Amino acid sequence: xxxxxxxxxxIREEILEELAKEVQDIKDKHGKVPGLVTxxxxxxxxxxxxxSLKIKTAHRLGFNEVQDTQPDTIxxxxxxxxxxxxxxxxxxxGILVQLPLPKHIDEKKVLNAIDPDKDVDGFHPVNVGRLMIxxxxxxxxxxxxxxxxxxxxxxxxxxxxAEVVVVGRSNIVGKPIANMMVQKGKGANSTVTVVHTxxxxxxxxxxxxxxxxxxxxxxxxxxxxxxxxxxxxxDVGVNRVGEKPxxxxxxxxxxxxxxxxxxxxxxxxxxxxxxxxxxxxxxTITMLMRNTVRSLKYHLGIA
Ligand code: GUN
Numbered sequence: 001x002x003x004x005x006x007x008x009x010x011i012r013e014e015i016l017e018e019l020a021k022e023v024q025d026i027k028d029k030h031g032k033v034p035g036l037v038t039x040x041x042x043x044x045x046x047x048x049x050x051x052s053l054k055i056k057t058a059h060r061l062g063f064n065e066v067q068d069t070q071p072d073t074i075x076x077x078x079x080x081x082x083x084x085x086x087x088x089x090x091x092x093x094g095i096l097v098q099l100p101l102p103k104h105i106d107e108k109k110v111l112n113a114i115d116p117d118k119d120v121d122g123f124h125p126v127n128v129g130r131l132m133i134x135x136x137x138x139x140x141x142x143x144x145x146x147x148x149x150x151x152x153x154x155x156x157x158x159x160x161x162a163e164v165v166v167v168g169r170s171n172i173v174g175k176p177i178a179n180m181m182v183q184k185g186k187g188a189n190s191t192v193t194v195v196h197t198x199x200x201x202x203x204x205x206x207x208x209x210x211x212x213x214x215x216x217x218x219x220x221x222x223x224x225x226x227x228x229x230x231x232x233x234x235d236v237g238v239n240r241v242g243e244k245p246x247x248x249x250x251x252x253x254x255x256x257x258x259x260x261x262x263x264x265x266x267x268x269x270x271x272x273x274x275x276x277x278x279x280x281x282x283x284t285i286t287m288l289m290r291n292t293v294r295s296l297k298y299h300l301g302i303a
Contacts, residue, residue, distance in 0.1 A: 003233075003270040006155045008147070008282040015150070015286050016061065019293055023062045026296065034296040035064040035092040036120070036288075039082065041105070042072030047098045050285075054096070057285050063292065064091060072102045079105060080113050087115040093299055094120035094292035117298065120291040122146075123172075131176060134183035139298065140291045145177035147283025148213060148234050153187040155272055157211065157232045164190040165209035167202070167222065167260070173215035173236055181211075202226075214260040222261045230271035235259035236280050 036058050040051045058065035086095045095118045101107050116126035122142035130137045164181045168174035181190040195202045206226040214222050215236035237260030246252040259276030267273050297303035
């Protein structure tokens with residue numbers, strides 16, 4: 001293996017330690033802690049597990065963390081009422097509605113009802129607009145793209161003038177990370193290309209990339225020969241390709257996860273690479289915590 005591994009699990013620990021200190025410092029000086037509410041509708045097992053990890057992490061940092069679990073029979077109107085309640089609650093600085101929502105609820109309507117100044121997911125159109133403007137306008141960068149940028153910065157990868165190729169154009173990863181890398185500022189100032197399912201020659205674009213960010217959700221989409229030797233490869237794909245017995249409890253099955261890049265061959269060509277699992281994944285919740293601390297700081301006028 002020649003590539004340097006960029007481990008999200010290690011960077012997460014670094015950032016959480018920094019945040020814990022910051023939370024304690026704000027508490028000592030201002031007597032306030034960040035408040036985060038996570039609204040979970042229904043019993044989707046993946047959502048339950050994400051939410052429980054979010055709550056556990058918030059607890060570890062000394063947040064006022066609230067998990068509001070609602071049955072999947074909740075009406076859209078009731079859910080909107082709940083959001084209104086948390087919008088007005090001064091002890092809450094971050095509101096997160098776990099997606100997906102049941103089919104009878106209009107996701108867009110719900111996300112748009114969250115106060116943009118408490119929207120720590122960064123999904124509200126106001127925050128999408130702020131991200132597009134860049135600089136000091138940005139309040140809550142969306143968590144996965146923010147995690148990707150932080151990994152690139154902390155690994156010491158040069159972004160200034162770099163050719164960045166983003167594979168995938170989703171609203172939660174592809175489009176925002178492309179927008180962030182093209183902005184002026186630290187960890188950005190790059191030349192960005194976005195490729196997607198309708199791109200004519202994906203391979204030729206990927207081959208040019210100094211930084212290749214892959215968020216397509218297709219296991220093994222990026223072939224090793226598409227990677228420029230020495231490039232930084234960020235694999236956002238988390239694809240379930242089967243099941244295996246758990247190491248902790250062999251009677252329990254756990255998913256086998258694969259990225260969008262074939263790690264075993266890519267690691268001998270790339271200069272830097274993120275593993276799957278343990279790469280970008282752990283960064284998403286970490287950035288959610290950072291956004292919630294930021295929200296408190298904005299509310300206190302100390303950001
Ligand atoms: N479901 C899967 N990922 C996310 C996320 O980052 N935020 C929210 N709100 N829901 C999700």
